[in-house]
Amino acid sequence: MTDEARTPLATPRACPICGKPVEQAFRPFCSPRCRDVDLNRWLTGRYVVPGREDDEEDPE
Numbered sequence: 001m002t003d004e005a006r007t008p009l010a011t012p013r014a015c016p017i018c019g020k021p022v023e024q025a026f027r028p029f030c031s032p033r034c035r036d037v038d039l040n041r042w043l044t045g046r047y048v049v050p051g052r053e054d055d056e057e058d059p060e
Contacts, residue, residue, distance in 0.1 A: 013028065015028070015029050015030035015031075015034050016028060016029070016034075016038070017029060017030075017034035017037050017038055018030060018034055020034075
């Protein structure tokens, strides 16, 4: 077996909420709790995707 075959394709990532190793079932999180924490942050407006200032909701 060559070194290339033994090398993982991607480096293991850490959970973006708590930093623990990611569980495949909850990827990219480590648990349902961290997944729910992330969802709550989106729903409460803590995370925001910035837009351009010249964007209008409805130009009509």
